[in-house]
Each structure stands twice: as structure tokens, then as C-alpha cells.
Amino acid sequence: METNNIKPFKNISAWQGIATSKCPRCRRGPIFATGPYSFGGQKMYERCSHCGLTYEREPGYWYVAMFVSYALNVAEMVTCAVAISVLTGSKSPWLYTGVILGAVFLLSPFNYRYSRVLLLYWLTPGLNYEAWRAEAPPVDSKLPNNLKD
Numbered sequence: 453m454e455t456n457n458i459k460p461f462k463n464i465s466a467w468q469g470i471a472t473s474k475c476p477r478c479r480r481g482p483i484f485a486t487g488p489y490s491f492g493g494q495k496m497y498e499r500c501s502h503c504g505l506t507y508e509r510e511p512g513y514w515y516v517a518m519f520v521s522y523a524l525n526v527a528e529m530v531t532c533a534v535a536i537s538v539l540t541g542s543k544s545p546w547l548y549t550g551v552i553l554g555a556v557f558l559l560s561p562f563n564y565r566y567s568r569v570l571l572l573y574w575l576t577p578g579l580n581y582e583a584w585r586a587e588a589p590p591v592d593s594k595l596p597n598n599l600k601d
């Protein structure tokens with residue numbers, strides 16, 4: 453009987469890939485080296501450790517993530533305002549301002565991380581999940597950049 457030590461890879465859904473911040477192309481390599489709330493900020497990998505995808509697709513690519521972050525912030529602010537109105541019925545602008553600013557401050561690492569992940573998963577044309585890359589062995593990290601993508 454033949455045995456090997458390589459565990460078969462279980463394909464994960466796009467939602468699982470987003471939630472765990474995995475590479476959008478192979479869903480195996482992590483995008484971030486640190487957690488969203490780690491001290492010292494969030495560190496991103498330049499490329500996927502499994503398939504070699506360069507995360508920054510072109511110069512200035514991450515500026516687009518600011519728009520995604522803006523949309524996330526607006527959604528969170530509206531959710532907070534509706535929640536305050538429904539839960540307290542208050543008309544005090546200070547309550548709304550304090551809670552909304554506090555929520556935006558606390559969620560800013562989350563927004564930073566997931567604006568980039570959502571940009572990679574949903575808003576980048578031509579960047580799709582490729583199952584064969586997930587099952588293929590990891591690319592050699594010593595390959596020149598032009599042979600990886």
C-alpha cells in the first residue's frame with residue numbers, strides 16, 4: 453500500500469477564502485502575515501506563497517481599496533445609526549456621533565483588511581479562482597517574477 457504525507461486539499465468556498473483572507477486565485481496562500489488586530493499593524497505578503505500571485509496587481513492598485521473601505525464605513529455607520537434609533541429611540545446627536553465614531557475607530561483594522569480582500573475577490577477583472585492551482589504543488593519562490601503570473 454502506497455502512502456504519502458501530502459494531505460489532500462479540500463476546496464474552500466469564496467466566502468471561506470474571504471473570511472480567512474486567502475489568495476483569491478488558489479485560496480491556499482494567506483494574504484496577510486499578521487492578524488487584523490495585531491500590534492504593530494497589518495503586514496501583507498507581496499505574493500501568494502502557494503501560487504505566486506502578486507497581490508498588488510498594478511501600481512496604485514490599493515488606492516481602489518479606499519473606495520471599498522469607504523463603502524464598508526458607510527454601511528457600518530448607517531447600521532449603527534439605525535441600531536441606536538431602534539434600541540434607544542434617542543434624538544441626541546452626541547450619542548449618535550460618539551457611538552458611530554467609536555465603531556468606525558474600532559472597525560478600521562477590519563475595514564483595512566477586508567477592503568483589500570474584497571477588492572481582490574470581487575472587483576478585479578480577470579482574477580478568478582483556479583482549482584488546479586490549489587491542487588498543484590507550491591510554485592518555486594525563486595522563479596523570476598515574469599514566470600509566476
Ligand SMILES: [Zn+2]
Pocket residue numbers: 475476477478479480481500501502503504505
Ligand atoms: Zn495563491
